[in-house]
Amino acid sequence: MATWQQLSNRQQNILAELALxxxxxxxxxxxxxxxxxxxxxxxxxxxxIIGKTVVLAIIGAIIMMVVxxxxxxxxxxERDHRIAARAHKVAYLSLYVGVCLVxxxxxxxxxxxxxxxxxxxxxxxxxxxxxYMQILVALLATLTCSSVIKSVTQLYLYQWGRV
Amino acid sequence: MAEITNNIRRLRFxxxxxxxxxxxKAAGVTxxxxxxxxxxxxxxxxELAFKIARVFNVxxxxxxxxx
Numbered sequence: 051m052a053t054w055q056q057l058s059n060r061q062q063n064i065l066a067e068l069a070l071x072x073x074x075x076x077x078x079x080x081x082x083x084x085x086x087x088x089x090x091x092x093x094x095x096x097x098x099i100i101g102k103t104v105v106l107a108i109i110g111a112i113i114m115m116v117v118x119x120x121x122x123x124x125x126x127x128e129r130d131h132r133i134a135a136r137a138h139k140v141a142y143l144s145l146y147v148g149v150c151l152v153x154x155x156x157x158x159x160x161x162x163x164x165x166x167x168x169x170x171x172x173x174x175x176x177x178x179x180x181x182y183m184q185i186l187v188a189l190l191a192t193l194t195c196s197s198v199i200k201s202v203t204q205l206y207l208y209q210w211g212r213v
Numbered sequence: 214m215a216e217i218t219n220n221i222r223r224l225r226f227x228x229x230x231x232x233x234x235x236x237x238k239a240a241g242v243t244x245x246x247x248x249x250x251x252x253x254x255x256x257x258x259x260e261l262a263f264k265i266a267r268v269f270n271v272x273x274x275x276x277x278x279x280x
Contacts, residue, residue, distance in 0.1 A: 058244075058245045127241070128242065128261060129243070129249060130246075213254070213255055213256075
């Protein structure tokens with residue numbers, strides 16, 4: 051396993067991005083878990099948590115951008131572009147699957163019941179319908195997951211992959 | 214399965230023990246790309262293959278082979 055010094059500037063930046071993404075996810079999950087069971091999904095409390103998480107992610111991204119600019123990122127060459135393209139492809143696929151799942155959940159009375167589960171889905175059997183806030187959380191989770199997958203794929207390809 | 218192999222490490226050694234960083238600078242890529250090439254973890258574009266051959270002043274077939 052390579053140490054921090056052995057990693058290239060670009061790999062360090064990707065690793066830092068990944069750490070930020072995981073930190074934001076951890077913050078969000080921690081806050082969500084801290085909610086009372088009777089907190090309504092559409093409540094202002096939950097909206098406030100999502101708002102704070104988004105602001106935190108934006109501040110983190112700005113700090114990261116400043117740090118990367120100060121360190122001076124080396125120009126990308128053809129291997130960097132190829133690795134980025136592969137990582138984007140994998141991330142796109144995961145985003146596609148995630149969005150399809152969210153759509154299936156949103157319309158679970160039709161798609162999930164008939165095609166995914168071959169009968170009444172667990173959600174519809176429970177009489178659970180997704181509200182706007184749940185849809186928002188699911189979409190945010192999908193976006194974040196695909197971003198994490200992109201970073202992990204890039205790190206893997208830089209370290210061990212054949213491109 | 215056939216793959217592209219190369220003699221870059223040997224050519225560097227024969228060229229006054231040129232470092233990976235020096236070759237990278239001459240070919241216009243990062244040192245990590247040269248390292249990946251030597252480890253056969255990266256197949257270069259035709260353009261990069263020609264650039265590397267030009268740095269060593271040899272033909273492309275003397276640097277890369279497909280076997």
